Amino acid sequence: MGADLHDIRYVRIGCDDLDTSVRFATDILGLELMERDGNRAYLRGDDRDHNICYTQGRESGQVTGWEVASLDALDEAAKAFEASGVTVRAGTSEERELRRVRGLIVVSDPTGNIIELVARPDACGRRYFPTRDAGILNFSHVGLHTRNPSADEAFWVRNLGGKVSDWIGDAALIRINDVHHNVALFPSTRAGIQHVNFQVESIDDIMRSFYHLQKNNVRIVFGPGRHPTSGARFLYFQGPDDIVYEYSTGVRLITAEDEKTYVPRQFPKAESSFCMWGSVPDIPEFRVPQPNGSAVARAA
Template identity: 25%
Template sequence: MTPPLGDIAHVGHAELLTPDLDGSVRFFTDYLGLTVNGQSGDSVYLRTFDDYEHHSLVLTAAEKPGLRRTALRTSSEEALRRRVAALEATGHAGRWVEDEPGIGTLYLTADPDGHEIALYWETEYYEAPPEFRPALKNQPQAKPNRGVGVRRLDHINFLAADVAANADFQQQVLGARPTEQIRLDTGTIGAKWLTFSNKSYDVVYTADRTGSTGRLHHIAFATDTREDILRAADLAIDSDVFIETGPHKHAIQQTFFLYVYEPGGNRIELCNPLTRLVLAPDWPLVTWTEAERAKGQAWGLQTIESFHTHGTPPLD
């Protein structure tokens, strides 16, 4: 039985691996406008200005790029215990760790594809130092005066060998709700979007055409407006940031987007989905066919080939 919506509150943070730690830190601070909030060994902790927690993103030095961890905050200590019990009952048993600043004990497990998932409840609310103190007391940090100034980590798009199995894990074990999907002519589910809240999506699974497991398609940061994304495109060409595709509008979820690569090789999306919420408790799953997707994005832009082939870590 699918658990009730609400045990998972939201995506907390993500940990990216990068072979160019210094370059990646510069990208996320100078271009996107995140703030460094600590470092431990080969890991740097960064935050968006509207995040209430210690960090939104962890960058860790590694030989290859990729996604090490996706952290999900639960809605209570009891909700955490319920999801851990469900994980263990369905063969997804993990282990408890305390290995991140500002975060209490995390329960580490993995989805069927092998992506590491961390669940936690205890967290440290960010208190801005004088130089980052906002004028409005209901905002955790002053808006950055550099770069794009993204507001929050918005969603994670995983590559997966079996989209349906991984989406079922998110839905049946963690309590996500599917909102949209692509069904191929073979009947196979090619991609699926799921939400833990009234956002239209928090996590996505996209079929890995190579059949590989555990890889990343992209992580996404939300902006205040569409104009911020247009500005981000201008900043990208001024800053020698590689633009893969966009600015444009997705047909699925209607997200206004820009895709770029950070120096470590991971794909980053800048998105503006803030105007679209799923408020219906009985939202009907929207299914797109292969023929419908062949038409391209919302205004006719064809999906670039690298969108189907680039993932991290790269394959040998």
């Protein structure tokens, strides 16, 4: 039995320039800056203490943080990792303090993505209040690069308690709660965060942002479109430090009742599996390679 993850909690992203990343997150993405010093900045789009911690210097790396329900559950998770031969490291008190959590353990997937499990993370008693209203409801999921899709998928399913909701080619869309996917593993040549998703209230927010981003010369890399897998309407755009951000709305929920009959679906590695409206992704991991090395759109 693997860890029992309750929800995604945060990402930590090492950045070339903290000011650039904070400006992008507040003025473009629509997050609220909670706290910053010369080395790190905490931002959020919901009622949690933070969703993103930017750390100065790309070399400080990329990490995803996942909440378990209690300190006991964290202990159980650590024992389960050890029993299955996964190296697990306990977080230091300084690391716990920097993450605003009471409990922290750290593991890596077979690709080398750093995955942190946390217990009793700080909530925030004030409501989320951004300077730009992008209609954000909450931080929702991440895409991760995977060098070994089958091994990483097995790690998420066996060790992290995930369930595959759908596949697109070899990319697994995995849920740890009732949201269609909390993590998606995209075949790639490297480790790291592939995209960071925030849910917004409606398609109007997506379209308002589409024009806002264009006006501010932000590169739109996919959409507006609709995923046939989760049903979500989406917009992907390029942020600093090679991170793609996504707004989406209307993601499918797979409830406890649905679980009884739900079977994951295999979608082909085709661009129509990423967008049912015909938008063509300018994201390498979403493109369909052709024999001559180019990528072309296929009719939806």
